[in-house]
Each structure stands twice: as C-alpha cells, then as structure tokens.
Amino acid sequence: MEIPWIIDEHTRVKHALLKQYIDAWMTILFSAQSKLRKPEKLIYIDGFAGPGVYYENKIKDETCIGSPLIVAEAANKYIDSKPGREVHIYCTENNDSCAELLYNNLINQNKHKQNWVVYNQEFSIKAHELLDELEAKKLTEQPIFFFIDPFGYSGYPISLLKRILQYPRAEVFINFMIYDIARFYKEELFEKKMVNLFGNFQFKKDNLSKKPEETYSFLKNLYCENLKKIANVNFIMPFRINTPGQGTRPRYYMIHASNNYKALFEMKNTMARVSESSYRFEAIGIDSRQISLFDDPDKINLIERVKEFCQDKRQVSYDDLEYWAYVNTNGISRTIKEALLQLEKDNYIKILRQSRQRSNTVTTGATILANEPPLSLF
Numbered sequence: 503m504e505i506p507w508i509i510d511e512h513t514r515v516k517h518a519l520l521k522q523y524i525d526a527w528m529t530i531l532f533s534a535q536s537k538l539r540k541p542e543k544l545i546y547i548d549g550f551a552g553p554g555v556y557y558e559n560k561i562k563d564e565t566c567i568g569s570p571l572i573v574a575e576a577a578n579k580y581i582d583s584k585p586g587r588e589v590h591i592y593c594t595e596n597n598d599s600c601a602e603l604l605y606n607n608l609i610n611q612n613k614h615k616q617n618w619v620v621y622n623q624e625f626s627i628k629a630h631e632l633l634d635e636l637e638a639k640k641l642t643e644q645p646i647f648f649f650i651d652p653f654g655y656s657g658y659p660i661s662l663l664k665r666i667l668q669y670p671r672a673e674v675f676i677n678f679m680i681y682d683i684a685r686f687y688k689e690e691l692f693e694k695k696m697v698n699l700f701g702n703f704q705f706k707k708d709n710l711s712k713k714p715e716e717t718y719s720f721l722k723n724l725y726c727e728n729l730k731k732i733a734n735v736n737f738i739m740p741f742r743i744n745t746p747g748q749g750t751r752p753r754y755y756m757i758h759a760s761n762n763y764k765a766l767f768e769m770k771n772t773m774a775r776v777s778e779s780s781y782r783f784e785a786i787g788i789d790s791r792q793i794s795l796f797d798d799p800d801k802i803n804l805i806e807r808v809k810e811f812c813q814d815k816r817q818v819s820y821d822d823l824e825y826w827a828y829v830n831t832n833g834i835s836r837t838i839k840e841a842l843l844q845l846e847k848d849n850y851i852k853i854l855r856q857s858r859q860r861s862n863t864v865t866t867g868a869t870i871l872a873n874e875p876p877l878s879l880f
C-alpha cells in the first residue's frame with residue numbers, strides 16, 4: 503500500500519514532543535519499577551495510530567516514522583539495554599489501508615517479540631475492550647500512556663477519558679484540534695457533538711466571541727476545566743502549536759492530562775525544550791483563582807504571579823513554590839528561579855538559603871519570605 507501522507511511541520515513538532523516525553527517516561531518508570539523489584543512493564547496505547555510511516559518530502563524519496571513506530575523504536579532501545587523489560591503496544595486505526603501498512607511496519611520492528619498489536623477498529627469502542635482486558639489481567643496499575651491524535655474532534659468522548667484516568671499511573675496526550683472546532687461551530691448538530699467532547703452543555707455557540715483568539719482561548723480553557731471537573735484529572739498541561747505565518751494563533755493544542763505531578767513536571771520540561779523550535783511555547787495551568795475563560799495567557803506574567811503567591815503565603819519553601827508554579831503558571835524550573843532572583847533583587851522577597859547554597863541561585867532547601875510592603879506615606 504502507498505504511504506498516504508507527506509509529513510508537515512505541525513506533525514514534526516507533535517512527534518518531537520512524543521519522542522522526547524516517551525524517552526523520559528521509559529527512563530523514569532523502568533528505573534522506578536526496577537528499584538521496587540517489580541516487573542519492568544509499560545503499556546502504550548495509540549488510539550488514532552495512522553500508518554506508522556510518512557514521506558519526508560514531496561519528491562517522496564525518503565520516509566520517516568509515525569507515532570507507534572516512534573514508541574516502538576524507543577521500546578527496542580530500552581529492551582536492548584535490559585532484556586526482560588516489556589513494552590506492550592496496542593494501536594487502533596479505523597482505516598483499513600492505514601491499519602495494514604502499520605501492521606507490516608510494526609511487525610518488522612518487533613525484534614524482541616513484544617506484545618504489539620494493531621486493531622483495525624474504532625478507538626472509542628476498542629479502548630473500552632482493551633481496558634476491560636487490562637482489568638481482567640490486573641494490569642491497570644501499570645503505567646499506561648494513551649496517545650489520542652484524531653482527525654477532527656470526535657471519537658474520544660470525555661467519558662472514556664474519565665475511565666482511563668481513574669487508573670493510578672495512566673496518562674493521556676491529546677491532540678485537541680481547536681482550529682477544526684472553531685471552523686465548524688456554526689454547523690447544524692454541532693452542539694450535540696460538542697457534548698460528547700466537553701461532557702456537559704456549558705459549550706454554547708452564544709458563548710463564543712466574535713474574535714477568533716477569544717474563541718480559541720474559551721474552547722481550550724473550557725476543555726481543560728472539564729478534564730479537571732468531569733474526568734477528575736489533577737494535572738493538565740496544554741501546549742499550543744501555532745498556525746505558521748499567523749503569529750500565536752493556535753492550529754491545535756497538545757494537551758497532557760494525568761494524576762501524577764512527576765508526569766506533569768516531565769511533560770512541561772519536554773514542552774519547554776521543544777518550544778525552542780520555531781513554534782512558541784505555551785503552558786498555562788488552570789488556576790484555582792479562576793483565570794477568566796477569555797484570558798490571553800501571554801498577558802499573565804510569571805514574575806507577577808510568583809510575587810502575588812509569595813505575598814499571599816508570607817513564607818514558603820522553594821519546593822512548594824516550584825510545585826505551585828509548575829501546576830498554575832507557565833513557569834519551568836529555570837524561569838521560576840529567574841523570577842525569584844529578580845524579586846529578591848527588587849526587594850519584594852528574602853531568600854533564606856542553606857549554608858552551602860550560593861547567593862545567585864535558589865533551589866530545594868531554600869525558604870522564601872515575603873517582605874512587608876513599604877508603608878504608605880499617607
């Protein structure tokens with residue numbers, strides 16, 4: 503069968519995120535399982551798996567691999583270095599030709615005779631069967647990573663995500679195709695489809711602003727909120743992939759959801775690294791203070807947020823502050839530290855460092871104290 507697609511720039515960014523995160527996921531979880539003397543076993547489920555291979559360019563003289571093969575390649579590397587490890591890969595793909603192409607590619611890669619399966623089926627149906635099977639085999643405590651990369655916005659109802667995310671080490675990485683939603687929202691029956699996606703009736707055409715940027719923010723923030731409230735997820739991290747040539751207008755969001763802070767931490771660091779490409783980084787948590795659904799995340803300044811947090815708490819450990827900032831702001835370790843050093847310099851806070859810690863750094867073990875605001879003269 504002919505390879506159906508030539509890879510585009512968006513897909514390259516998506517693949518860079520997946521590849522780098524899966525590498526960290528395998529390193530951390532295999533090593534944790536090994537330390538606990540548990541079987542080293544991970545489960546990857548690719549819901550909209552594609553054919554596994556793309557053409558690199560229009561001349562079609564070179565190919566590159568798609569999501570299931572990226573994970574298969576990583577799995578081979580980790581099993582090469584320690585035989586006995588297991589990576590189960592389950593793919594669903596509803597297009598016959600894509601499924602066949604993927605099957606052939608995956609079989610060729612399966613040098614360690616792992617449990618790698620391609621189902622020529624609808625994701626939303628097969629996913630429940632797979633979860634039933636994992637439950638029956640008592641495998642739902644294992645780390646399970648779902649990659650949900652559809653065309654469009656249907657086929658992954660929030661009710662399914664809720665089921666997946668009840669398992670303690672499950673995480674999902676979703677391609678939330680905001681551009682398609684905004685493009686089709688005027689269509690008949692659209693609101694019904696949205697109920698499946700968003701899980702409630704809060705989505706209303708009337709809530710959509712006339713300005714596209716506000717519509718995009720609204721849809722993304724509502725989806726993230728609903729993942730929290732309806733699918734009961736603790737940590738959500740969206741990454742905006744811009745429309746080339748149109749500034750920061752999103753093409754889609756890659757949204758990571760999990761109930762594990764370490765997973766959020768690693769995914770956010772991965773996003774920050776990948777954003778050093780020509781696409782801009784965005785990572786904004788949903789704030790307990792309730793950022794307006796129409797807020798433009800670019801206007802939310804990290805230093806201001808950290809300052810407010812310190813003034814509110816009066817005293818806080820570096821680790822607690824970093825945790826809060828990872829979950830609720832667009833900061834990562836480097837930018838959080840930069841914000842604190844700036845606030846110290848500007849006399850808004852004091853940093854109590856441990857005896858061996860240098861004055862130009864701030865890290866674990868340090869305590870942050872808010873300074874009293876200067877007394878007003880009047």
Ligand SMILES: C[S@@+](CC[C@H](N)C(=O)[O-])C[C@H]1O[C@@H](n2cnc3c(N)ncnc32)[C@H](O)[C@@H]1O
Binds near residue numbers: 550554567623
């Ligand atoms: C964006 S492509 C996937 C690309 C792939 N994840 C990658 O990164 O290499 C989406 C794929 O999902 C398949 N698909 C669409 N609807 C589906 C459904 N309901 N269940 C399973 N597969 C579906 C399409 O045939 C297509 O191959």
